[in-house]
Amino acid sequence: MYRYDQYDQTLVNERVAQYxxxxxxxxxGTLPDDEFRALRLRNGLYIQRFAPMLRVSVPYGMLSSKQVRMLAHIARKYDKGYGHFTTRQNIQYNWPKLEEVPDILADLASVEMHAIQTSGNCIRNVTSDHLAGVAKDELVDPRPYCEITRQxxxxHPExxxxxxxxxxAFSSTTADRAAIRVHDIGIQIVRNDKGELGYQVYVGGGLGRTPxxxxxxxxxxxxxxxxSYCEAVLRVYNRLGRRDNMYKARIKILVKETGLAKFTEMVEAEWAHIKDGDLKLQPQDLERMKSHFTEFAYDKNAAADTTYADRLREDSAFAAWAKRNLKEHRQPGYSIAFVSLKASGVAPGDITAEQMxxxxxxxxxxxxGEIxxxxxxxxxxxxxxxxxLYAVWLRLRELGLATPNIGLLTDLICCPGLDFCSLANAGSIxxxxxxxxxxxxxxxxxxxxxxxIKMSGCMNGCGHHTVGHIGILGVDKKGEEWYQVTIGGxxxxxxSLGDRTGPSISRADIAGVVEKIVDVYLENRHSEDESLLKTYRRIGMQPFKERIYNTAPAAEAIA
Structure with missing residues (x-):
């Protein structure tokens, strides 16, 4: 993983002192609240319903064991003993004291971490595939490109x-695990017909109230x-993006209102002026960055081991975990192991200091030493x-981190909702x-x-509900919690964006509606291999709508 040089460390230390x-x-009382607000947001600090919330940057999801131990220390010393991992690969603390945040930032800086640009109207944490560098379906490792972009x-003064x-966000695989098409800029690393490496560039994706x-x-x-191309995109956005209405200020609105052809023409024109300037990368730039992401010294004899196969036969609980929580590694004899933060009775994404x-x-x-x-x-x-793997599983099971549900229904995405967030309309947890x-x-x-399943407590869509196979959005109705449901995202x-099923559902009924959707899916799928998404795209909304709202089909539809 990337390690700070003297310039990185100096920059972060200076920011801590400034803040x-x-x-x-x-x-x-000498710095007005309206001036301090912009400054604290640039350092990842929000004011939520009950306390400040600090968002810590985890660039493209990479953490060292030393950094995770520091995150545990911060949870224990400055918070209530836990942290919350988000859909942006970051970690948040929900209960820090405002006056102690500079101390937290200083502790983070000691392990090459910070909260810079995790909030505010700036370029946020650059994200990527969490299997980067080890996935079998990967063209190249996207992390060096992420790090160049992060730096x-x-x-960036402009x-x-x-x-x-x-x-x-960056992706370099046949299966997009980075959700690049719901980002302001989504980059797919590809090869053209000549075998040259490059990028497909998507611009103007996003969720929230206008997905x-x-x-x-x-x-x-x-x-x-x-x-240089990213710079051109951002220059056009910075000049023409709306600043008079925060709900229409994202680049997705600019692209939509301008029209894709016209927007692309403006970006290409801007790029023509700068593409051969200082921002043009050199091969040595890429090689230098790639040197930070070399392969580990893998055990070349690992594939010869037979104990793993023996354990799968002997222990059905271990076999169930292996089926759901392991992914194939590109190196023979190795596996990718998921640590589930989706146990019953725990808010999705939460992890205690002891677990960290x-x-x-x-x-x-x-x-x-990497996570x-x-x-x-x-x-x-x-x-x-x-x-x-067996030893890892035994320890994870002791810790409550081995729920064998990766990719399954209870491996759901969930924002903090009304339990913490001042913007939320309804609870999620x-x-x-x-x-x-x-x-x-x-x-x-x-x-x-x-x-x-993806769930958000408000229209801001932090839980990515609009692109869930089943999406749940909390809404407020005269002080009561209700939920809109979408299918097919x-x-x-x-x-694709999910389609609304119809009127919102009461708090008491929402979980039951999920059960009804699953029942319709199971009744209509062609085989166990046909996913909910495929089934929905084949049969459409009507069977789900009828079951959810207990309505009979119209006579002409029956005929």
Whole structure:
């Protein structure tokens, strides 16, 4: 993984000192609240319903064991003993004291971490596939490109005050695990017909109150032109993006209102002026960055081990975990192991300080001291020898981190909702638990197969509800919690927005509606291999709508 150099460390240390001074002046009453607000947001600090919330940056989801131990220390010393992993691969703390945040930032800086640009109208954390570098379906490792982009974006003077927040994601695989088409810029690394490496560039995707699947603006961008083209996109947005209405300020609105052809023409014109300038990458730039992401010293004899196969035969509980929580590694004899943060009775994405310490220890023992965070609010050990998997599973099971549900119905995405967020209209965590209760039988979940449920407590869509196979959105009706339901969304290669089923559902009935949707799916799927998404696209909304609202089909429809 990338390690700070002296310039990185100096930059972060200076930011800590600046923010400490700003906080002290605010608490002393010499820095007005409206001025301090912009400054704290640039350092990841929000004011939520009950306390401040600090969002810590985890670039493209990469963490060292030393960093995870520091995250545990912060949870224990400054918070209520836990942290919350988000759909942006970051971690949030929900209960820090405002006056102690500079101390938290100083502790983070000591392990090459920060909260810079995790909020505010700037370029946010650059994200990518959580299986980068180990996935079998990968063209090249996208992390060097992410890191180059992160360095370009950090403190970029021209883009420090954009019309609205801006998010960039990279993918380099046949299966998009980075949701690139719901980002402001989504980049797919590809090879053209000549075998040259480059990028497909999508611009103008996003969720929230106006969800849009990002359109393709460039079929092939040469590899060395990555930063100059991103710069051109952002220059056009920075000039023309609306600043008079925050609800229409995202680049997705600019692209939609301008029209894709005209927007692309403006970007290409801007790019023509700068593409051969200082932002043009050189091969040595890429090679230098790639040197930070070399392969580990894998055990070449790992594939010869037979104990893993023996354990699968002997222990059915271990076999169930292996079936759902392991993915194939590109290195023979190794596996990718998911750490599930989706146990019953725990808010999805939450992890305690004790669990973080144990995860760090396991990574040191069995996965080269690295941990990844995922878009689905789980963690990953990316490089585990198969002969070590049983020991890893036993320890994870002791910790409550081995629920064998990765990709299943209870591996749902959930924002903090009304339990914490000042913007939320309804709760999310309680609904997640109700769904857990209905589908607590893991054998039943395995029979159902892969379903992606995504839930948000408000229109901002932090839980990505609009691209869930089943999406749930909390709404307020005269002070009561109600929920809109969508079916048919996807954030993958076949990206699509879900379709609304109809009127909103009461808090008491929402989990039961999920059960009805699953029942209709099971009754209508052609085989166990046909997903909910495929079944829905084949049979349409009507059968689901009839079951949800207990309505009979019209006479002409029966005929």
């Amino acid at each position: 400490r001074d700003q906080t002290q002046r605010f608490l002393a 370009w974006a950090t403190f 883009f420090n005050w954009l019309p609205r927040k801006f998010k960039i 849009i699947i990002g359109p393709l603006v460039r079929e092939f961008l040469p590899e060395l032109d990555l930063l 310490d144990a995860v760090a220890e396991l990574s040191d023992q069995y996965s080269f 990844r965070s995922t878009h689905e609010q789980n963690l990953v050990f990316a490089d585990v020898r198969q002969q070590d 309680g609904v997640a638990q109700d769904i857990f209760d209905i589908f607590e039988n893991l054998d039943y979940q395995h029979d159902i197969g892969e379903i992606k 996807s954030a993958e290669n076949d990206a």
